[in-house]
Amino acid sequence: MTDATNRKPDYERDLRRAGVRITRQRKVLLEILAEAGDHPDAMEIFRRASTIDRTISLSTVYRTMKLLETMGAIHRHAFEGGPARFEHASGRHHDHLIDLDTGDVIEFRSDRIERLQDEIAHELGYEIVHHRLELYGRKRRRR
Amino acid sequence: MTDATNRKPDYERDLRRAGVRITRQRKVLLEILAEAGDHPDAMEIFRRASTIDRTISLSTVYRTMKLLETMGAIHRHAFEGGPARFEHASGRHHDHLIDLDTGDVIEFRSDRIERLQDEIAHELGYEIVHHRLELYGRKRRRR
DNA sequence: AATGCAGTTGCAAATCGTTTGCAGAAAGAT
């Protein structure tokens, strides 16, 4: 349904289409999400937004994230039980490798793993709705 | 190191060995964890413990879970960003399939997936310390 | 069995991340 191949998705159009208003603060947050190359949490998004629009509130960040999530525009992660971190849902599905030393998040995908997951769920009598695969590791000492 | 094949691990011995005291409340909590076939959260553990020992406090549940976790005696999960849920670490490693309708947690394991994960991490220049694979799905309509 | 002390507890208060009630502000249709 949603065009998932575009580099920069037109969130505003989606929002308009969903009948929600395009407010100043939503524009700012959308912009930040589109530009974010990482996986910021609410506080970090709030900080970034504040530099553009001093009046934005943390509540609005949370409310907007929830809105965008239910619209399927972003994904919410909670690595290691930490605070929720967000990323735009524009690209292809992928999983995450978290660098335990730096906290960096590296994206990857494996069709073979996806296929195996489906097989397993199927064997157990289930249909997968979504899944979450997180690898936690550290850089291999380069010898 | 730790005997991972036993049905019922001797937590008490491990605790003693680690130089921590075997208190009345720890005995109760250990017992509950050993018996739990599910993945209870702190409040649920507290409830179960209360039926055995009326004086146990929720703080002690949390403190003990943290202690056992750092000892490697239990694992902590946070499915879908919910409250932490615990399980004893005695058995073999496994992943989880969460039934979205009932909340049931089904354990499974796949050596093939584990192997693929290692490969992927390796390709990215990483060594996996641990990982987390959660499948969220619903029972397949039996036709 | 009594003693001593560090480790442990229950309680209440604090903390963290997140949500919510409310009155005022501002989209967007008319």
Next chain:
DNA sequence: ATCTTTCTGCAAACGATTTGCAACTGCATT
């Protein structure tokens, strides 16, 4: 320009978890 409805900021509420503290208790010692 006006109206209706949605949205906002603020502060207070919230749920899960942690912590400070004074009282208590394992347990090693006499």
